[in-house]
Amino acid sequence: MTIRLLLADDQALVRGALAALLDLEADLTVVAEVGRGDEVVAAAREHSPDVALLDVEMPGLDGIAAAAALRAEMPETRVLIVTTFGRPGFLRKALQAGASGFVVKDTPARQLADAVRRVHAGLRVVDPALAADSLVSGESPLTDRETDVLRAARNGAPVASIAAALFLSAGTVRNHLSSAIGKTGASTRAEAVRAAESNGWL
Template identity: 55%
Template sequence: MIRVLLAEDMHMIRAALVALLRLEPDIEVVAEVTRGDEIVSAALRTGPDVAVLDIELPGVDGITASVELRERLPACRVLVLTAMGQPGQVRRALTEGIEAFLVKDAPGDRLADAIRRTAQGLRVLDPELVATAIEYGASPLTPREATVLREAARGAPAEEIAARLHLSAGTVRNYLTGAITKTGARNKIDAIRIAQDVGWI
């Protein structure tokens, strides 16, 4: 029996995935969480063989959680799910050593198969996602530019971002200008859209 931890913040999707996995005779969902910062404690408590993690979670994203999970519970393998095959996220997942990555709109039987393969230590990677990630390359943004752009995407003005990150408003504007230039955008909104579309933020 393959013991599975499922992390998904959208209740209907999580319930559907659990129902789907319950049809499999060799898979048991032993834990369900809605936040990324609940993953490690739930895994330590229940000892899953595979953690199926949504890439976009409140608290901590699925990739960050997977890194901590590997450190704390090395026997647990990770399968990351994404609704959008963003090349930047795929590239980041590969860089962090995640070997199983599946798009959420894949057919239901592929999820069960992916869990079985992940449990066996096999790679589960969509070739098209990997090819796109390689084509787009690494993010041109520095970590600070990405952070500032992410905050701007939430609607925070430069002054609020500056206060939150302990920077001056002028420095925040410089980071935003750098992000606009590096993404080839026309303005801040365009830079946010481009960076989100490819998974750089």
């Protein structure tokens, strides 16, 4: 039996390389490729893939949100996240969104094909190093509001701009930033943003 695959990655070269590698396997065939997260569900409806391989960072909709949308719309299609961004927080979010697997893009081709087969068979496949990191890093210590404020602070926006964007007072924004800096063990808000991003909390 041939396993039908959908590939979603905004980098055409990466997507093409993945398709070429997976098509070499006798029991795997790529039936659809998309470059945006918001094209995943429509492509899946049209091509009925058995497994969707989704990148995390894509325009339109990120891979984790696309996984949730796909699971809600077509629960019979299993999801395998294949990403450069091997962050523990992303792993946790992906599994919560209904993904059956999470591997990084530098996984050898044979292992990736095996991961596809195992996910198709109903098993869960997680990169072992990432699973260990996820256990060590634990859940995000940030509140929803602290997360919002750090996201808004990513590009170095001043407190007044963040406050206006989030409909908060400048004092409240400063309090959230201060709390987030403390929780991430950072000494500046830029460090707090980097720490939160590296753990996949943003």
